[in-house]
Each structure stands twice: as structure tokens, then as C-alpha cells.
Amino acid sequence: MATISKETARRLDPEKLATSALALADTEGLEAVTIRRLAQQHEVTPMALYRHFSDKDDLLAAIGDRMLADIALPEPTDERWDVQLRAILTAFVAALRPHPKVAQLALFRILVTEPGLALAERTMELLIEAGFSVDDAAEVGRQSICSLITLVNMEPGSAEVTDPIGREDALRAKRAALAALPPRRYPLITAAADVLVCPTSTDAYYELGIDLAVAGICGILTDRQQH
Template identity: 45%
Template structure:
């Protein structure tokens, strides 16, 4: 079937009024639903309900759920731009990871969808080319550059999807209760056996300063890469 444009009425949980049914609108709504209800909510039938149409209407734009998930991953990467190619290599590398975190954190429940699409979509390929060029130019071998580029994406994904207290894989209405349950469990552990875990219960299950949390994680990645290059140069 060839794509066509239709007009649909969103469900009661969506924005009132008539919405143009297009591939872009479907992907955008699916990302919003996943953020609110978790990954299990993403089905063709569920997204069709958002537009007040039958599932068949969505098949004009996405062939199946797998294509929808791939398109959602592409959308997450669409806004990622390589940083300016100026300054020390490690500053530029930080810019790459920061750019990924900025975009992925817009839809944390869907962030894992970006990984398999990195080398399948134009924005991802541009970012990969920029990063590999940067790292090889800094003195890393091709294999090291590939590993570091991959770990940069993995670092961004881990920081976004494992943000303490976010519970992004659960429905939004359940997240606060889940976080409270986890904290209460840690605080109830035997004090003689787990004194440090009990004392850190709130920090382990909640994040009061997202900027500091992300910054610390990126610091570890960047400083590890710098240490690797220094050690390599000493060996040479």
C-alpha cells in the first residue's frame, strides 16, 4: 500500500481536535505514549486509538510494529548533531556524548531504540563518521576508535535509561510508587549487614541533580579515553 494522508480524531488522552495522520505524527505520538505508559503500550492498535482510527489506517504509513519501532529510533537520532570541529579532541568527544544525552533524554523510555539504528539512519551515520574521524585523528587505532565510539553511545544510553528514580520502563502513573518501594526496601535492610546501602538508599533510588549525574558519567568516559591514549603514547 502506498502512503496517504488522513485526518483523525485523537483519543481522549491526546490533544483535542483533528490531527493529520502521517508517518511523522504516528511516530511522535508513539514516543509520547511510550514515555507515559512504557514500552509494552506500543502496539499498532494502541497508537491507532490515539488518533481515533482503525489499525488499518496506520498501515498506510507503517507496515508493522517493527517498522514503527525502527522509525521511533530514527526520530530519536534525527536531532543529534555533531559538535563544532574545534578544540581538543576530548572536548569534541564530550560534545558528541552530551548531544546524544540531550536528545535521548527527551524520550527516555524509548532511548534503547536508538542503538540498532545508529548505523542505519543518516544522522547516526554522520555522527559515527565524525566520531571515528575525531578519534583516529587523536591517535587511537581504528579498532580503538570503533570501540570508543560505541562506548560513547552506550554511556549515553546507560545514563539516560538508568537515571535513578526515573523508572522509565514502567507506566508513568506507577513510577513514583515503584521508586518509593525500592527506597523503602533498602532502608529496611538489616543495619548490621548493609549500613552503607541503607544510608545511601535515597541516592541509589532517586536523582536530585540530573545535570550533575550526567556530567559525572560523561567525565568517567572521557577521562578513561584520555588515560588510554596517554598510556598508549608512553608505550610507544
């Protein structure tokens, strides 16, 4: 039974390590992801992890890959290019949304991991169909992807503490700080304090972000076609 003996021999598995590292980051933040901590969770010596990851950056890359693997890329249809692009970007955001605290780790892995490459290729296809040159499609695509990662990464509240009490306190403190501003000098900021601290709906937040990205692409397309 070669498989079983192998299983007993190798107690650690890079996939599972990346998965539990991701879970740890989701609940306690990226700074909680520590070689020692992860080793402890798997009842293993810290140095054992280095048999599977060359260094910590390698582990973080694995977390990024783990998230990108969850992209459910929609099949090409015969809808208009912008409709399809929106669907693709929505799928991308959907894959990252569960992990706002570490979404930025996905960025460096897009042009490395297969799901990321597939996403990039499909995006460029649609942009070229829209009328962009290859180079413009590359630049526009990168900036859009980048914006969306930031959208997830900056999801309001993701930076805050994990425990709901502390988070509520932090939000209250922020709101108070904004409310304490002189309303005569900053009428709009004080008026919008609540929304600035935490948007009304997370879904609306994401929809707005994707809308902005797609609308931006459509906008510069018509602009650049004129010249």
C-alpha cells in the same frame, strides 16, 4: 489541486505516526505503544498502519530515527579533541534525554539514519585525532555511545510508573527495602540508600555519566600508548 486531494486521501503520515508513538511512549512507557492504540489515536483501523510500516519493529525503528533526528551536532572547532568529543556526546545525550523510556531504540538506528552516521563519523574522527587506530576508534566509539544510551535509558525513575503518586510510592518502597537491610552487613548501602534509589540531581547524573565516558577514553588512551 493535487496536493489537497492527496492530503485528504492519505489521512496517515509515517512522520506524524512516529511522533505520536514517541509521545505515547514518553508518557506511558514503551509497552503502551501498540499498533491498536496508535491506530485508535489516529481514528483509523489497526491494519491501516501496515500501509506505512512493514511491522511493529519498523515502527519502533521510526521512533528511534525520530529521536536521532533531534541531535544538534556541534560544528568542528579547533579546541582539543576531548573537549570536542565531550560536546558531541553531550549533544547526543541531550537529544535522547527527553525520551528515557525509549532511548534504547536509538541504538540500532545509529548506523542507519543520517544523523546517527554523522555522529558516528565525527566521533571516530576525533578519536583518531586523539591517537586511536581506526579499529580501536570504532570499538571505543561504539562502547561509549552504547554507554550513554544506557545512561539515558536507566535514568532513575524512568522505569517507574508515569503518574507521580505511584512513582513516589515506588521510590518510597525501594528506599524502605534498602533501609531495612542489616546496617552491619551493608553499612555503605544503607548509608547511601537515598542516592541509590534516586540521585540528588538529574543534571549531575548525566554530567557524571558523560564525565565517566570521556575520562575512560582518555584513560585507556594513555594506557595503550605506553605499550
